[in-house]
Amino acid sequence: MQEQIKYDYLTNYPIDEVGVEERVARLNSRSIKKESKIQALKLALSMIDLTTLEGKDSPGKVIQLCRKALQPHSELPGLPSVAAVCVYPTMVPVAKKELEASDVKVASVSTAFPAGMVKLSAKLEDTRFAIEQGADEIDMVISRGEFLKGNYNFVFDEIAAVKDACGDVHLKVILETGELGTLENVRKASFLAIHAGADFIKTSTGKISPAATQPVTLVMLEAIRDHYLETGKMIGMKPAGGIRKAKQAIQYLVLVKETLGAAWLTPEWFRFGASSLTNDLLMQIVKQESGIYQCTDYFSND
Amino acid sequence: MSDRIEVLKTYKTYIGGKFPRSESARTYKVKDSKDNIIANACRCTRKDVRDSLTAARSAFPGWRNRSAYNRGQILYRTAEMLEGRKDQFVKELTNTGFNEKNAGRETETAIDRLIYYAGWTDKYQQVFGTVNPVASAHFNFSNPEPTGIVGIVAPESSPLAGLVSMIAPVIAGGNSCVVLASQANPLPAISFGEVLHASDVPGGVVNILSGYSDEMLPHLSSHMDLNAIWNTISNKKTRKQIDENGALNIKRVLHTVNHIWLDDENHNPYYILEFQEIKTTWHPVGN
Numbered sequence: 001m002q003e004q005i006k007y008d009y010l011t012n013y014p015i016d017e018v019g020v021e022e023r024v025a026r027l028n029s030r031s032i033k034k035e036s037k038i039q040a041l042k043l044a045l046s047m048i049d050l051t052t053l054e055g056k057d058s059p060g061k062v063i064q065l066c067r068k069a070l071q072p073h074s075e076l077p078g079l080p081s082v083a084a085v086c087v088y089p090t091m092v093p094v095a096k097k098e099l100e101a102s103d104v105k106v107a108s109v110s111t112a113f114p115a116g117m118v119k120l121s122a123k124l125e126d127t128r129f130a131i132e133q134g135a136d137e138i139d140m141v142i143s144r145g146e147f148l149k150g151n152y153n154f155v156f157d158e159i160a161a162v163k164d165a166c167g168d169v170h171l172k173v174i175l176e177t178g179e180l181g182t183l184e185n186v187r188k189a190s191f192l193a194i195h196a197g198a199d200f201i202k203t204s205t206g207k208i209s210p211a212a213t214q215p216v217t218l219v220m221l222e223a224i225r226d227h228y229l230e231t232g233k234m235i236g237m238k239p240a241g242g243i244r245k246a247k248q249a250i251q252y253l254v255l256v257k258e259t260l261g262a263a264w265l266t267p268e269w270f271r272f273g274a275s276s277l278t279n280d281l282l283m284q285i286v287k288q289e290s291g292i293y294q295c296t297d298y299f300s301n302d
Numbered sequence: 303m304s305d306r307i308e309v310l311k312t313y314k315t316y317i318g319g320k321f322p323r324s325e326s327a328r329t330y331k332v333k334d335s336k337d338n339i340i341a342n343a344c345r346c347t348r349k350d351v352r353d354s355l356t357a358a359r360s361a362f363p364g365w366r367n368r369s370a371y372n373r374g375q376i377l378y379r380t381a382e383m384l385e386g387r388k389d390q391f392v393k394e395l396t397n398t399g400f401n402e403k404n405a406g407r408e409t410e411t412a413i414d415r416l417i418y419y420a421g422w423t424d425k426y427q428q429v430f431g432t433v434n435p436v437a438s439a440h441f442n443f444s445n446p447e448p449t450g451i452v453g454i455v456a457p458e459s460s461p462l463a464g465l466v467s468m469i470a471p472v473i474a475g476g477n478s479c480v481v482l483a484s485q486a487n488p489l490p491a492i493s494f495g496e497v498l499h500a501s502d503v504p505g506g507v508v509n510i511l512s513g514y515s516d517e518m519l520p521h522l523s524s525h526m527d528l529n530a531i532w533n534t535i536s537n538k539k540t541r542k543q544i545d546e547n548g549a550l551n552i553k554r555v556l557h558t559v560n561h562i563w564l565d566d567e568n569h570n571p572y573y574i575l576e577f578q579e580i581k582t583t584w585h586p587v588g589n
Contacts, residue, residue: 292550293352295527 007226009152009192015183015219024214027254037250038288044249045072045281046080047267048274049107049238052087052302053114053206059094062087064302065275066098073282073299076289082278083267084137088113089130096134107172108135111162114176114205116141120158127165137170138162141205144179147189155189156196163197172200172238177216178208186216190223200236206273211241214255221259228260237264240273246284249277275302313343313488315350315512316495318357319505324513325349332489335399343488346513348521351480354509355527358451358478361506366448366476370424377420377474380501384413387497391462391490398461398487411564412466412494418569419470426475426574434582441585446578448476449554450529453522455482455515457534457563462490464563468532469508471573477530478507480522488512516540523547530554530577534561 007013032040050069052061062085069082084105085095095106108130111123118126127138140162146154163171173193177186193201201220204211217239224235237256243249249272256264264270283294313332314321324344332341344350365373384391388409395405427446434442452472457464461484472479483491495510511518515535523531524547533544536559548555556576561568 291524293348293355293521293525293527295525295551298526298551 006230007191007223009156009188009195011188012184013187015187017183017215020183020215020218024218024255027258028214028251030251030254032250032254034288038285040250040253041246041281041285041288042080043265044246044253044272045278045285046083047271048082048278048281049084049086049240049271050082050278051085051206051240051273051275052091053109057088057091059091061302062091062094063098064300066095066104068278068300068302069099069104070102072278073286076282076285079282079285083271086139086273089126089133089135092130092133092135105136105170106134107137107139107170108133109139109141109205110135111140111158113139113141113174114207116143117145120161123158124161124165127162131166131169135169137172138166139172139174139202141174141176142189142193144176147180147185147192152188152192156192159193159196159198170199171197172202172236173198174202174205174240175220176205176208177203177213177220178210183215183219186219187223190220191227194223194227194235198235200238200271202238202240202273204239204241204273206241209242212239212243212273214251217252218255218259221255225260234263234269236269236271238271238273243272243274244276244280246277246280249281311341313341313492313512315344315346316492316499316508316510317350317354317506318361318509319499321495321499324511325353330513332398332487334397340397341489343492343512346511346518348518350511350513351518351521351525354480354511355451355522355525357506357509358480359527361504362448362450362478364504365473365478365507368476370427370476373474373476374420374423376502377416377423377470380497380503381413381416381420383497383501384409384416384494387493388413391493394489394493395462398489407564408460408463411463415463415467415470415569419474419574422471422571422574423474426571426578429571430575430578430580436584439587441587442582443585444580444582446475446575447581449577449579450477451527452477452479452554452577453482453525453528453531454479455519455522455531455533455535456484456491457561458484458486460563461487462494464534464561465491465494467563467568467573468534471571472532472577473503473507475574475578477577479509480528481508481510482515482518482522483510483512485513485515519544520547523553524550526551528553530556532556532558532576534558536560 069085084107086107089108092108110127110130112118175189279299324346326347328345329342330345331339391409392405431445436442454468523544
């Protein structure tokens, strides 16, 4: 079967960078107001993977983040909870305990996030540990160095091995597009991850600049679309890092709707990896409902 | 040379150290006392208010942490720049109906106010701060600290001296501000933005908008990120609205209506104190 596929990761598909940027710019000019805006803001809120990935993370911080995930703003009780909380493997049990009775998932980064510069057995061990601790979703990183060397099979085998270790657990594959250099590489890496077994493809770790950008996201969404048209199999998308403003989030939703259609506009198929985005969404929702511009002082600081 | 067409200035706004047009792209006509159109000014809206607040908030920490001495230097520099451009401001004021003598007084008062408050930047703390006697082994100090972002609704009657008499004490005390310029005559205010810009006042510390105050004021006065508002509109309904919106997040509200802004009583350090918070510190002492 592998030989027959139309879109594989060994072929270089040329990408018109100017065209990509123009399409993004055109879609960004969409004006979304009033009720549609409130709907979009709430949808974006429900798609957030609320993330803390710092060396100084403590159980206290993770607990606070989980509370925020369950009830983003206590003054607006009707708001949706976020999709997931994303933490390091050692923090998974803390998050799991807080979120046990809810629909909010616990995602864990693994495979020696963010660099991924360890041998495969350590990556698998890292992944198994996270799952044992109770992670519902795994965010793995690819070996960018090997990818850039052209060692695609190595990267493919790694992803497949991690997927194997995951079993039924949801696997998100971080391409770290900021290190891939070109949009051609982004598309190639997207196909590679999809064929190797990714449930989601994700732009970035958030540790490298540039993190998620709209052109990169569009290229990845188009890879998902082409794969879907070919195989009928849906793959999820997660831009992560650098998305801080509600306005940006809405622009991403437009990209998804126009590239993949409304079926992807659910937390099951689209996520934002973010932390400070949450407060901006909340401030915009309160602004829309009260007509009064808000201040960060009145929203929990996390 | 007689064929030369004079280059007219496009009056814009002053937000975050830049001179953008209003986000709305709308303008309104500024007229002189004989109803002749002399310029188009930006008719700013709530989105410009929002952008100004964002700029003012990000400029605030840097400005408050400047040494008081340095803030004084910068205010003094502003006065120097205004002095150098005196003729331009006198011309702008006479164009809108001031006579030569009053336009001169208006401009000179503005310059003198800047010098006056430049001197106060490193002194008001000593005048208003206290060392408090306490019944324990502590030093106890109360010190004034800037409140944050101050909204300024500048007076209609005195488009330059009044405006500067309000901006100077606010920024001398380490605050940043969002200013709604005189509606009928915003031109000197926008030109004053250029003076600030040329005087090392960091971008965003002073933001100046022109337009209709009844369109902008509700959004400014209700903004949860605004810490204080200084109003000169005497209309009772407007004042009530400002008071009510001020209560939303307990803004400091100061109304100074029907002032003769050229009078000496309008420069005093209590205007600095109006926009300060008093912080009291307990410091243990041994003996």
